[in-house]
Amino acid sequence: MNSMTLALAACAAALLPSVLMPLTPQSLRRALMCMMLFSSGVLAMAAGVLGLVQPDVATTLPLGLPWLPMHVRVDALGAFFLLVIGSLTAPVAIYSQGYLRHEPRIGVLMIFLPLFVLGMLGVVIADDAFSFMLFWELMSVSSWFLVTFEHTRAENRKAGFIYLLMAHLAGLLILGSFAVLYAAGGAFTFAAMRSAELSPLWASVAFLLAAFGFGTKAGVMPMHGWLPDAHPVAPSNASALMSGIMLKVAVFGFIRVIWDLLGSGDFQWWWGALVLAAGSSSAVSGVLFALQQHNLKRLLAYHSIENIGIILIGLGLAMLLAAFAHPLLAALGLIAALYHTINHAQFKGLLFMGAGAVLHSTGSRDMESMGALIHRMPVTAACFLVACISISALPPFNGFVSEWLTFQTALMAPQLGGAMLTAIVPFSAAMLALAGALAATCFVKVFGVVFLGHARSEAAANAHEVDAWMKLGMIIPAIFCALLGLLPVVFIPLLDAVPVALLHISLADAVHGQGWLWLAPIDASHASYSAPLALAGMLLLGGLAWWWLHPAGGRIRKGPMWSCGNPHVHARMQYNATSFSQPLRRIFQGVLQADEHVHTERPVHALLTRHVRHAVHVGDPAVKWLYQPLGALTLKLARHLHQAHQSSIHAWLGWTFATILLLLAVFT
Amino acid sequence: MTGSFTLQLVNGLAALMLLVSFALLAQHRILSVLHWFALQGVLLAATAGIVAWGTDNHELYISAIMTLLLKGALLPWLLWRAVMQLHVHREIEPLMNSTVTMLMALAVTLFSFHIVQPIEQMSALITRNSMAIATACMLLGMLMMITRKKAITQVVGFLAVENSLFFAAIGATNGMPLVVEIGVAFDVLIAALIFGLFFFQIRTTFDSLEVDAMQQSLREDDEA
Numbered sequence: 025m026n027s028m029t030l031a032l033a034a035c036a037a038a039l040l041p042s043v044l045m046p047l048t049p050q051s052l053r054r055a056l057m058c059m060m061l062f063s064s065g066v067l068a069m070a071a072g073v074l075g076l077v078q079p080d081v082a083t084t085l086p087l088g089l090p091w092l093p094m095h096v097r098v099d100a101l102g103a104f105f106l107l108v109i110g111s112l113t114a115p116v117a118i119y120s121q122g123y124l125r126h127e128p129r130i131g132v133l134m135i136f137l138p139l140f141v142l143g144m145l146g147v148v149i150a151d152d153a154f155s156f157m158l159f160w161e162l163m164s165v166s167s168w169f170l171v172t173f174e175h176t177r178a179e180n181r182k183a184g185f186i187y188l189l190m191a192h193l194a195g196l197l198i199l200g201s202f203a204v205l206y207a208a209g210g211a212f213t214f215a216a217m218r219s220a221e222l223s224p225l226w227a228s229v230a231f232l233l234a235a236f237g238f239g240t241k242a243g244v245m246p247m248h249g250w251l252p253d254a255h256p257v258a259p260s261n262a263s264a265l266m267s268g269i270m271l272k273v274a275v276f277g278f279i280r281v282i283w284d285l286l287g288s289g290d291f292q293w294w295w296g297a298l299v300l301a302a303g304s305s306s307a308v309s310g311v312l313f314a315l316q317q318h319n320l321k322r323l324l325a326y327h328s329i330e331n332i333g334i335i336l337i338g339l340g341l342a343m344l345l346a347a348f349a350h351p352l353l354a355a356l357g358l359i360a361a362l363y364h365t366i367n368h369a370q371f372k373g374l375l376f377m378g379a380g381a382v383l384h385s386t387g388s389r390d391m392e393s394m395g396a397l398i399h400r401m402p403v404t405a406a407c408f409l410v411a412c413i414s415i416s417a418l419p420p421f422n423g424f425v426s427e428w429l430t431f432q433t434a435l436m437a438p439q440l441g442g443a444m445l446t447a448i449v450p451f452s453a454a455m456l457a458l459a460g461a462l463a464a465t466c467f468v469k470v471f472g473v474v475f476l477g478h479a480r481s482e483a484a485a486n487a488h489e490v491d492a493w494m495k496l497g498m499i500i501p502a503i504f505c506a507l508l509g510l511l512p513v514v515f516i517p518l519l520d521a522v523p524v525a526l527l528h529i530s531l532a533d534a535v536h537g538q539g540w541l542w543l544a545p546i547d548a549s550h551a552s553y554s555a556p557l558a559l560a561g562m563l564l565l566g567g568l569a570w571w572w573l574h575p576a577g578g579r580i581r582k583g584p585m586w587s588c589g590n591p592h593v594h595a596r597m598q599y600n601a602t603s604f605s606q607p608l609r610r611i612f613q614g615v616l617q618a619d620e621h622v623h624t625e626r627p628v629h630a631l632l633t634r635h636v637r638h639a640v641h642v643g644d645p646a647v648k649w650l651y652q653p654l655g656a657l658t659l660k661l662a663r664h665l666h667q668a669h670q671s672s673i674h675a676w677l678g679w680t681f682a683t684i685l686l687l688l689a690v691f692t
Numbered sequence: 693m694t695g696s697f698t699l700q701l702v703n704g705l706a707a708l709m710l711l712v713s714f715a716l717l718a719q720h721r722i723l724s725v726l727h728w729f730a731l732q733g734v735l736l737a738a739t740a741g742i743v744a745w746g747t748d749n750h751e752l753y754i755s756a757i758m759t760l761l762l763k764g765a766l767l768p769w770l771l772w773r774a775v776m777q778l779h780v781h782r783e784i785e786p787l788m789n790s791t792v793t794m795l796m797a798l799a800v801t802l803f804s805f806h807i808v809q810p811i812e813q814m815s816a817l818i819t820r821n822s823m824a825i826a827t828a829c830m831l832l833g834m835l836m837m838i839t840r841k842k843a844i845t846q847v848v849g850f851l852a853v854e855n856s857l858f859f860a861a862i863g864a865t866n867g868m869p870l871v872v873e874i875g876v877a878f879d880v881l882i883a884a885l886i887f888g889l890f891f892f893q894i895r896t897t898f899d900s901l902e903v904d905a906m907q908q909s910l911r912e913d914d915e916a
Contacts, residue, residue: 674839681835684834
């Protein structure tokens with residue numbers, strides 16, 4: 025039993041439900057789909073773990089074009105992403121069993137959800153450009169069906185259109201970068217592309233095409249326009265997969281093409297600087313816009329942009345350090361990025377599942393109509409809290425470890441090239457810190473508005489806890505978050521195979537030198553972190569505080585919350601999502617360009633106010649300044665072309681004449 | 693002596709061809725367009741005859757006679773008949789004012805002299821100067837198709853393009869093989885007959901011979 029067998033079995037398990045769908049009676053569809061998805065997830069995880077510890081396995085499948093059979097290979101990088109995909113697919117499969125209980129159109133999901141997973145699995149094991157693109161498009165197109173699942177709403181169809189458009193644009197750019205590599209390597213297999221010799225110019229062309237292609241799919245600012253629209257409208261289990269792992273597959277593609285095929289030896293310094301800049305801007309702007317949302321799933325979608333930015337900061341630092349020949353630090357940056365990849369998959373998947381659970385029981389995505397759900401949905405609230413702490417990069421959970429490693433990479437970076445270049449590293453670290461702080465603010469808002477306080481609507485007051493399947497589906501990633509946070513010293517050596525393959529350097533000794541308790545990247549004299557000790561310290565402090573506040577024998581009295589002595593507490597008196605983020609909206613007004621209106625009704629007298637209405641609209645500047653002008657330009661050109669098609673015979677003759685003249689002028 | 697004399701003659705005739713092309717473009721009446729078109733056919737026949745005489749190629753004499761009969765007489769007569777039957781011998785309404793057209797024609801002529809230069813330097817034929825003129829005439833024929841409204845003048849433009857191609861063929865290759873030439877001649881004849889039929893059809897369908905009218909009618913069909 026090797027990793028390849030397991031990976032192919034995972035693919036087969038993902039393919040099976042869509043093939044069997046027409047033969048399955050409606051009542052069995054949900055169970056069969058979830059079971060197969062779960063097996064696929066577990067098999068992918070097993071393949072991933074095996075692939076990380078075993079040597080590479082490659083084989084050729086009797087599928088594909090006659091002269092180009094499909095090459096597949098499980099190497100360290102692919103194995104790691106198999107692990108990422110599997111570790112979220114399995115809990116999401118369990119969750120779906122509960123979430124889709126009352127879904128009449130299960131047949132559609134039974135085809136496209138497993139196909140989507142198959143596409144992602146295929147991308148990470150593909151070993152030639154053809155199979156890669158095939159699975160990539162399978163992933164993009166089948167997820168489009170998930171985005172437009174509720175296609176009766178015009179807003180979802182619009183989101184689907186933008187999604188498909190951007191996915192195709194990304195596909196085109198990636199195809200372009202493969203074309204460059206193919207021209208240099210002479211074959212479609214990755215082995216040939218890896219050994220291709222590219223001139224610096226063509227390598228840069230391939231880099232830019234791949235960076236923009238995968239960046240579009242990963243939702244890097246400013247190519248993120250599709251993401252905040254597409255993620256919220258998909259069913260929550262699908263958005264958990266899309267945000268949790270599809271964006272990671274784009275990160276995988278980025279590493280595969282740029283680190284593996286182009287090769288870390290060929291990095292030019294500005295590549296890393298560009299990735300670092302893109303990462304920093306995505307991290308900060310993603311979280312800034314997330315803060316201003318009140319649609320829970322849209323808020324989480326913006327946070328995906330932020331986290332992709334954090335991953336890119338790690339990758340960009342690593343690329344910059346690799347270009348200046350500091351392979352050990354580069355390996356640390358790469359590990360930080362990869363660790364954040366699996367962390368984000370876990371906590372973002374969990375957050376989307378939690379949002380789905382809330383949506384399931386209150387029927388709303390709008391945070392302004394939630395509140396006090398912690399009493400009605402305690403398990404969901406606890407899992408959601410774990411994810412909130414993780415994404416806010418607070419110990420002892422996993423988000424802290426990866427962001428801390430990213431910081432360490434930035435702080436340990438030595439002098440690089442010129443002063444500007446040296447300055448960009450601490451600048452990006454500052455951006456990362458800002459993003460982390462803002463993310464914490466944002467999740468205080470989310471958790472406070474959704475789960476604490478008073479219920480803001482009838483539906484929230486009557487909410488009920490979700491069923492055991494959904495609870496289990498959320499508990500598993502919460503446990504993963506805790507484990508990844510508490511035992512980084514166990515997991516990081518597992519990841520070590522990736523930098524060994526890509527940078528030919530091992531970080532295991534540098535990390536493991538201090539024993540299992542302390543995580544000390546590279547040199548313990550700089551910095552070290554022990555998650556178990558941190559947890560113990562927190563528990564101790566918490567216990568002491570509890571003991572001090574509630575001395576033995578003291579009575580606990582429950583009263584109305586936040587009443588401050590006023591007995592008439594109304595749900596509308598509390599902070600809501602918009603008011604909580606108001607100070608930050610003021611501070612960052614320059615970036616956010618929020619449209620704020622206060623309308624006061626004084627029908628009788630100037631001193632007698634009857635109603636005050638406050639409306640805030642925060643659009644996305646990228647949409648306003650980039651997408652809409654581009655869209656308008658395209659439409660204008662199309663209209664002109666249409667008119668040209670309708671014009672007279674004379675105009676056609678004129679065009680023919682002009683073409684002849686042009687050709688004569690050029691080719692003589 | 694024959695060589696240089698023939699060369700002089702061919703160059704002279706080429707200049708006349710160009711002049712006729714300009715004249716075709718400058719005409720305002722359909723009947724005079726047809727006269728000039730006939731003259732172009734005659735000039736073409738004369739060129740063929742002279743080249744035949746200069747190169748001692750007997751087949752080219754037959755070709756010259758065919759050209760004279762077909763392009764100097766039959767085609768203009770067919771078109772003239774169509775014009776008479778359709779009562780369209782009024783003034784032509786040009787799409788562009790004629791001064792601008794003439795200026796464009798001038799530019800196009802200069803352009804063709806410019807682009808033919810590399811070919812002229814390679815060619816060892818006696819008639820190599822005529823290449824530029826043939827190209828110019830061809831482009832002028834196209835220009836005529838673009839700037840005129842009536843279907844008949846567009847057909848004349850098309851036939852003028854064909855004439856210039858023939859002229860280029862004589863100039864560049866000392867005449868094509870007779871079989872080819874007969875084939876081409878019949879093609880042109882049949883094309884002219886078909887065009888003639890089309891004129892009647894267009895007239896009965898659209899009540900006008902102006903291409904814009906067809907456009908208008910098609911657009912209305914689209915919208916309906």
